[in-house]
Amino acid sequence: MTSSTFETVAGIISETCDIPREKITPQSHVINDLGVDSLDFLDVAFAIDKAFGIKMPLEQWTQEVNAGKVSSDRYFVLSGLCANIDSLVAAKAA
């Protein structure tokens, strides 16, 4: 996770969901800690997709979490989310 990715994502979540920026840390779980609901997360996803020029595979992530294959922490804790964004950006550039 790069610090600039975290800063961008934290800024998006703060602005989109009206959450004080200082409450958002790399350890924050977007849903469990920050209380972002699924509708607000659509706005967050849209802003992230646009900011980074990517398409986060939300359907795949949700299926994996619902099937118990991975913990939701992997995709919805900020550090994990940002690491995945970095990977998607790198894959796009490759």
Next chain:
Amino acid sequence: MLLEYFHMIDRVLALDLAGQTIRAECRVPETSPVFEGHFPGHPILPGVLMIESMAQAGGWLLLARSGFENAAFLAQVKAAKMRDFVTPSQILLADVALQHEGSGYAVASGRLSRGDKLVAEASLTFRVMRFPNETMRTQMQAVARRIGIPGAPADA
């Protein structure tokens, strides 16, 4: 339009899958039970149905882009503006342009016009997912054929 059945789109005039736009025609009926209450002596198309008209046009665009395999459900409306009254028997054009197609969602901008007059506009967010059942899928494909969407699957 058959307002009481939520049939907003009469026919699709243009569909550009690559350009991610759609134009659909909506003919406001001369009479409808909706106009009896909205409003007595002053029948006008409810603003929520103007929004619904743009949403349905956007929904058809998304269905067509998925090869008629996915359904689109309106999830969010932003910056909706109803700029003028729409009265019985008027003909409207719903123009929708896709702004972003994400994973399981899409964002589009909608405009509803009468002639060269913009009567409504909104930013629309949809949830996009597989049809929840076969009944809905086949019925929506039948409607797609009726309103002339290019590429609509033939009757089974």
